[in-house]
Amino acid sequence: MFQAALRAPDHLWLRPWRFLVVEGERREALGRVMLDCLLRRDPEADETVRAKALNAPLRAPLLIVVLADITEHPKVPAVEQRLSAGCAAHAILLAAEALGYSGVWRTGNPAYDPEVVAALGGSRDEEITAFLYIGTREGTAKTLPAMSTDDFVARW
Template sequence: MAAPLELLLQRHSVPSRQLGEPAPDEATLRELLGAAIRVPDHGKLVPFRLVRLAGEAKLRFGERLAELAIRKQPELSEAKREKERLRYTFAPLVIAVVARLDDTSKVPEIEQRLCAGNVAYNILLGASALGYGAQWLTGWAAYDPDVAAILGLAANEHVVAFVHLGTPQIEVPDRERPLLDELLGTWTP
């Protein structure tokens, strides 16, 4: 195992329910996010932005989502209502990574989305490098236009990731990974 690649080889997601205090402090968070936004960006569009959910705001956000879920599915069980309400409260910090798509640009939409996705992944890698845990989650809320309105997103914006950040409360075992030889091919003319 090559030492320079150790971070990539050891990276894994920590379930949001297993992320506790402390989250990165403000200075560390700014350093982490500043590094995370250094992504490939065809056309220099900066097709992303970040929304912080912290403290009481996480609970309020979850309550709004639970209300919305109940309106959309009145038969939703009490357990699922509570799950929606508490979904964003486990990790001490959640960063919503938002794609801002410019449909007037020559840069294809998929490249703009991937750019935003790279920001989310860089947050995961950076958190791991700093000794924190993180999990990239989406779920129905990432794709719902009413949730986008709650977050104050514009018509050309959507959530690509809710990145939950904190300190791992457990040692997370690695999962089985795919074999490179089953994925790598060589094109020949």
């Protein structure tokens, strides 16, 4: 999965990404980070919201946090670095599927909270691109809405 991530398109090979593996009991520690940061953002958060934050990382056996390391560059604007990190995240999801696992990309408020980045050991230049939840699918895959490529593709 990580080999796939390292093949993300990457303008001028900046390698603007890294990956944190959170599994086992470390998911509980991440849940405590989620809760602490929630309470800093919203001290009034009710019990349901608190419990959701605390337990969020327990929804899958493996979490991969994709971090984008955004630097000033004359030729590679920040958006391209963020896109590269997004491609890396997607590569991980595709590789997980190819290996017979399943994955979901989640963000939400914790992903955009600099305190969460700091608690994960990230620098000020780093952003959370994705919390990837990886595991084995339980039950059957959901039915996906039918889409036609005609609705999205045109000849110009």
